[in-house]
Amino acid sequence: MDFDWSPEQIGFRHRVRAFLADHLPDDWGHFSYSFDTGSDAVEAFARDFCPKLAAEGLLVPHWPKEYGGQGFDAWHHWILNEEMFAFGEPRSYQYMSVNWAGPALIAYGTPAQKAEHLQRIAAGTLFYCQGFSEPNAGSDLAALQTRAEHTGDGFVINGSKIWTSAASIADYCVLLARTGGEGRRGITVFLVPMATPGITVNVIKGLQGQKAFHEVFFDNVEVPESAILGELDKGWSVVTGILHNERIGAPRYALTLRGLDHAFAILRREGRFDDPGVRAGAAMARAACEAARLQCYGVIDGRVKGKPPSADTNLARYAIVAADRIVTDFIGEHLGDYLITGSDPVLNATYRRAGSSGIAAGAAEIQLNAIARNHLDLPVVR
Ligand SMILES: Cc1cc2nc3c(=O)[nH]c(=O)nc-3n(C[C@H](O)[C@H](O)[C@H](O)COP(=O)(O)OP(=O)(O)OC[C@H]3O[C@@H](n4cnc5c(N)ncnc54)[C@H](O)[C@@H]3O)c2cc1C
CATH class of the missing domain: 1.20.140.10 (Butyryl-CoA Dehydrogenase, subunit A, domain 3)
Incomplete structure (x- = not known):
């Protein structure tokens, strides 16, 4: 392992810092500490800021060029993350979209899913939330009980999620639901638009901030088969990849x-x-x-x-x-x-x-x- 940054990596870090210096408001230090990542104020800022970051090539530089990135390596991605986090994460929950929802789509998405999602994430206009944890399935995620029943031309989803960050601001949910038997096999990943009828989102108030957590209820939520990310019943490999990126x-x-x-x-x-x-x-x-x-x-x-x-x-x-x-x-x-x-x-x-x-x-x-x-x-x- 080489502990020295290359001149190019140092230059990239300076470029990110210069962009932040130019675009964060003068009172950002107070602003970002007073409000949490999912607050109305930081979300409103991020919706304006992320497209600018994207236009500068600093939202998804680590993605392949064909999906709107620049094919930079994981070091550039990490430098970008360090600088964003050091400034209180001005991207709000967009970091979940670019760091693990997008990469999961790149790895497992169909051509149609990639066409629908990736350019818009890369442009900084889509927010994703992660519907994994349930009241009785956190550490033991494979115990999840939210169910998706096959109806012939699609699925009907019933169940609930909890502690979901960004649920009230997200456009899509990367949702885990049970389509088969118990355990890891039998879990499928769905990409569900949060505006789908039957989805109810409640904010859970707490120490972490204004809108840090939510509970999300799925009541006969209908999705087409094309909403599956990866393979039916084999979502655990998608989950493993997402968790690796998230950790x-x-x-x-x-x-x-x-x-x-x-x-x-x-x-x-x-x-x-x-x-x-x-x-x-x-x-x-x-x-x-x-x-x-x-x-x-x-x-x-x-x-x-x-x-x-x-x-x-x-x-x-x-x-x-x-x-x-x-x-x-x-x-x-x-x-x-x-x-x-x-x-x-x-x-x-x-x-x-x-x-x-x-x-x-x-x-x-x-x-x-x-x-x-x-x-x-x-x-x-x-
Ligand atoms: C800030 C924040 C953001 C989050 N955002 C999201 C999100 O966006 N989407 C989402 O799906 N979830 C989210 N979560 C939920 C998070 O993933 C779960 O809280 C976490 O996985 C733990 O699950 P749990 O709360 O059910 O606790 P439990 O799994 O019930 O654990 C309770 C306690 O028991 C311990 N424990 C459990 N099993 C074992 C074991 N086998 N050995 C030893 N100790 C054990 C745990 O370490 C913990 O201390 C978020 C949580 C936080 C705090």
């Missing part, structure tokens, strides 16, 4: 580092670095973020070299969670007064966002199980 799809450490730097600035201003306990905690927090970054770089290096997905993804994912937890513990221990009074939006948002880190994109304990099984060769208790 290492969001460089959360980039935003966490920004919050940590902000915490350091306050502590420095208050003369608190004289305290050896503060210094030791600060070093541990910084080291955890750097460890997460390097674990992720290992995964990206494998992608660029064409290696198949491996348990390194779980290690990197857990390193991200650990960094978030160590940083929030540090902020809570040394700057807890700011959190209690709510007087610093940056610290608040860093703390609040990190709270979901060990749950979103697969619970931390599930990553640890995979590491135990695949790296340490330990028996896994189910």
Whole structure:
């Protein structure tokens, strides 16, 4: 693994930063921390911003040229993600469309599906949500019960999803439904327009922000056979690819580092670095973020070299969670007064966002199980 960035990669990072400097409003720092990724304000901004990003060639540079990308490698994709995340993700939930819905369509879509979806995602005009989790199927995703019955010329879908990010702003849902027997076999992926009659979306209010979570109900929702992504009953391979991209799809450490730097600035201003306990905690927090970054770089290096997905993804994912937890513990221990009074939006948002880190994109304990099984060769208790 070569740890140096090439001049071209450095130039690409500068290009992304320059674009952000030109297009983010002056009060973006406050704006992005005060509002969450799915808030009305950030969504409205993203709907204007993403097409501009696309026109500049910075929305899907990692996609093949034939689908509107530039055929850049995974390093460029990661640099772009780091810069976007460090600025509080101005693409809103568009990052799910470009990072895993689009790539799933590229890998498994029919020519008609590709023609219908990919150019519009690449243009920054379509938002997707991910209808995977259900009230009784989260970590054990293969237990999902939402059912799609074959009706001859299509399917009728009944069931419910929960914790769905972006459901109230999405144009399409990448939906998992059971078409066959129990377990992983018998699951099919559908691309469902969110405007289809029979779909009800309710916002779940909570700590994560204005519209972070939703419950989505499917009541006799009719879709044609052409809505299937991949093969009937064999959706698990599509799911595996999406989860691999999702687990290492969001460089959360980039935003966490920004919050940590902000915490350091306050502590420095208050003369608190004289305290050896503060210094030791600060070093541990910084080291955890750097460890997460390097674990992720290992995964990206494998992608660029064409290696198949491996348990390194779980290690990197857990390193991200650990960094978030160590940083929030540090902020809570040394700057807890700011959190209690709510007087610093940056610290608040860093703390609040990190709270979901060990749950979103697969619970931390599930990553640890995979590491135990695949790296340490330990028996896994189910
Ligand atoms: C910010 C955020 C965004 C999300 N966005 C989406 C989305 O867009 N679409 C979507 O479909 N879902 C989404 N989710 C849901 C997420 O995927 C699930 O919450 C997650 O998979 C965990 O499932 P669960 O909530 O049912 O918890 P459970 O699976 O019930 O787990 C509860 C606890 O038990 C532990 N546990 C469970 N099984 C094991 C085991 N075998 N070994 C050890 N411990 C175990 C877990 O680690 C966890 O601590 C989101 C969640 C968050 C926090």
